[in-house]
Amino acid sequence: MQRILTIAGRELRGYFTTPLAYIFIAAFLMLSGFFTFKISMFFEAGQADLSEFFVWHPWLYLFLAPAISMRLWAEERRSGTIELLFTLPVGVGEAVIAKFLAGWALLGASLVLTFPMVITVSILGDPDMGQIATGYLGSLLMAGGYLAIGCCMSALTKNQVISFVLTAMVCFLFMLSDMPVILDFMEAGPRWFTDAVASVSFLANFDSIRRGVVEIKNLVFFLSVIIVWLYACTVILDARKSA
Amino acid sequence: MSVMVETLNLTKSFGPITAVDQLSFSVKRGEVLGFLGPNGAGKSTTMRIITAFMAPDSGTATVCGHDVLKNPMAVRQTLGYLPETAPAYGEMSVEGFLSFVGAIRGMDGAELTNAIDRVVELCRLSSVRGQSFETLSKGFKRRTCLAQALIHDPPVLILDEPTDGLDPNQKHEVRRLIADMASDKCIILSTHILEEVDAVCSRAIIIDNGKLISDCTPEELRSQSVRHGAVTVAFEGVEVSVAAPTLGALALAEKAKVTEVDGAPAVIVYPTGEKGLAAGITELAMDKGWKITELHVERGQLDEVFRTLTARGGE
Ligand SMILES: Nc1ncnc2c1ncn2[C@@H]1O[C@H](COP(=O)(O)OP(=O)(O)O)[C@@H](O)[C@H]1O
Numbered sequence: 014m015q016r017i018l019t020i021a022g023r024e025l026r027g028y029f030t031t032p033l034a035y036i037f038i039a040a041f042l043m044l045s046g047f048f049t050f051k052i053s054m055f056f057e058a059g060q061a062d063l064s065e066f067f068v069w070h071p072w073l074y075l076f077l078a079p080a081i082s083m084r085l086w087a088e089e090r091r092s093g094t095i096e097l098l099f100t101l102p103v104g105v106g107e108a109v110i111a112k113f114l115a116g117w118a119l120l121g122a123s124l125v126l127t128f129p130m131v132i133t134v135s136i137l138g139d140p141d142m143g144q145i146a147t148g149y150l151g152s153l154l155m156a157g158g159y160l161a162i163g164c165c166m167s168a169l170t171k172n173q174v175i176s177f178v179l180t181a182m183v184c185f186l187f188m189l190s191d192m193p194v195i196l197d198f199m200e201a202g203p204r205w206f207t208d209a210v211a212s213v214s215f216l217a218n219f220d221s222i223r224r225g226v227v228e229i230k231n232l233v234f235f236l237s238v239i240i241v242w243l244y245a246c247t248v249i250l251d252a253r254k255s256a
Numbered sequence: 257m258s259v260m261v262e263t264l265n266l267t268k269s270f271g272p273i274t275a276v277d278q279l280s281f282s283v284k285r286g287e288v289l290g291f292l293g294p295n296g297a298g299k300s301t302t303m304r305i306i307t308a309f310m311a312p313d314s315g316t317a318t319v320c321g322h323d324v325l326k327n328p329m330a331v332r333q334t335l336g337y338l339p340e341t342a343p344a345y346g347e348m349s350v351e352g353f354l355s356f357v358g359a360i361r362g363m364d365g366a367e368l369t370n371a372i373d374r375v376v377e378l379c380r381l382s383s384v385r386g387q388s389f390e391t392l393s394k395g396f397k398r399r400t401c402l403a404q405a406l407i408h409d410p411p412v413l414i415l416d417e418p419t420d421g422l423d424p425n426q427k428h429e430v431r432r433l434i435a436d437m438a439s440d441k442c443i444i445l446s447t448h449i450l451e452e453v454d455a456v457c458s459r460a461i462i463i464d465n466g467k468l469i470s471d472c473t474p475e476e477l478r479s480q481s482v483r484h485g486a487v488t489v490a491f492e493g494v495e496v497s498v499a500a501p502t503l504g505a506l507a508l509a510e511k512a513k514v515t516e517v518d519g520a521p522a523v524i525v526y527p528t529g530e531k532g533l534a535a536g537i538t539e540l541a542m543d544k545g546w547k548i549t550e551l552h553v554e555r556g557q558l559d560e561v562f563r564t565l566t567a568r569g570g571e
């Protein structure tokens with residue numbers, strides 16, 4: 014546990030010294046503000062809830078989560094520090110969790126900094142705070158899902174750009190897996206398979222959460238996404254850390 | 257003396273390349289093992305297996321009795337490792353980096369501070385303590401990474417080309433540091449600088465194409481040199497072409513050849529194996545009235561032995 018905190022702390026400080034963290038937070042706040050107010054016409058809609066704010070999150074994470082995750086393992090590989098890290102008494106699983114937590118903390122911090130949204134809706138009307146809290150929780154879990162995919166992709170390469178593009182591609186497929194375009198592809202396959210593919214859609218799983226409806230199965234879905242992809246990341250690193 | 261590092265039939269291939277081939281050796285406490293071999297011989301790969309970074313295809317290695325496959329965590333705890341590329345996190349300061357490694361190794365508070373102070377002093381890093389790693393010169397980078405390997409004062413040290421990229425003064429410093437630590441540790445260092453073997457190693461093994469081809473002390477290695485015990489001699493008052501055949505006819509001489517010492521003509525006389533060649537030459541010169549201006553008994557050259565042992569067809 015102490016080692017996980019040490020590695021996560023180092024990673025998190027790294028985000029702030031290479032000023033990625035500041036740029037990331039600024040980009041997240043600006044983009045989420047822009048989409049909510051300019052595209053969704055938040056004020057004009059006159060609704061005292063944040064569903065028009067959360068609706069953009071899957072799209073923001075599509076490009077912002079890979080920006081956080083791309084360096085996590087690719088950079089260790091490129092600079093050779095992976096050889097240092099895994100000749101210290103550190104388990105692969107521990108390191109994977111630690112790096113994921115560091116990235117997740119940065120995403121979480123960005124979410125927390127959107128608190129003026131909450132203040133705005135409270136001034137505009139009388140929002141359901143429970144709904145808002147659910148939205149934030151769901152968004153954080155979904156961000157974790159994107160990030161876990163990113164960790165895994167980052168472990169495949171020593172090139173951060175490849176890591177970014179791979180992550181964005183895989184995330185995009187998961188986001189939209191219930192869209193007709195994708196399902197049409199699999200028409201030939203058995204019914205249970207198309208259903209399974211549709212059910213892993215990030216958008217579908219996030220849709221009820223963003224409206225403030227807590228469905229355990231959606232939360233469990235995102236948690237499982239995190240666990241499965243981090244496990245895959247561990248397996249990949251175990252097999253190819255020295256490659 | 258107890259065995260601290262041992263490899264047994266270690267084998268590791270990368271596709272068609274067998275990087276390490278049935279390699280077995282052991283190293284005891286107090287020994288400094290020079291790990292020699294041409295580039296691509298498999299030195300780094302062997303070290304990566306011993307440090308439990310990479311698993312062998314077959315065979316195994318143990319460090320302080322811990323098997324690298326069965327108990328990699330215990331192995332990593334007992335050793336300090338300097339990888340060949342001397343990597344560290346670029347954006348971290350030297351002190352921050354050492355503190356990170358110390359914390360991972362379970363140190364904190366005063367223990368950690370003292371450990372950092374100790375290795376900063378040992379590796380002469382005080383002038384760059386607060387500087388970020390990526391802005392350091394090559395020599396400081398390597399010494400920072402060496403400091404990392406020493407922070408927990410490990411009983412076993414694995415150093416992959418520890419003096420690579422250092423200037424002559426720094427090389428000397430690092431060798432002195434290694435020699436100072438040698439008595440109660442077990443140190444394996446890879447190098448292709450042969451003077452390093454002379455300077456610090458109590459034993460040298462040579463590998464080529466992943467196979468062990470020699471395992472002995474630097475002195476024994478040198479005695480395999482054809483020049484070992486040969487005498488180089490220069491005269492005044494006689495042409496070397498005249499002196500050479502006469503010297504070659506000595507009972508203790510195998511043969512004599514004309515050579516050069518610093519551009520001046522000289523004769524090198526190879527021994528038959530028995531001692532006393534230098535005395536025989538001096539006696540002969542006195543008889544003949546030749547004045548000896550220089551006489552030098554060759555200890556044998558490591559690089560010559562190295563080349564002979566590792567020479568490959570066509571290279
Ligand atoms: N990760 C790797 N993938 C493929 N080949 C490798 C890898 N590491 C080493 N090799 C090959 O194994 C051989 C031994 O390399 P190495 O152990 O680095 O030699 P040395 O350290 O003695 O110079 C070389 O031919 C090298 O190209």
Ligand SMILES: [Mg+2]
Pocket residue numbers: 296299300301340416
């Ligand atoms: Mg090497």
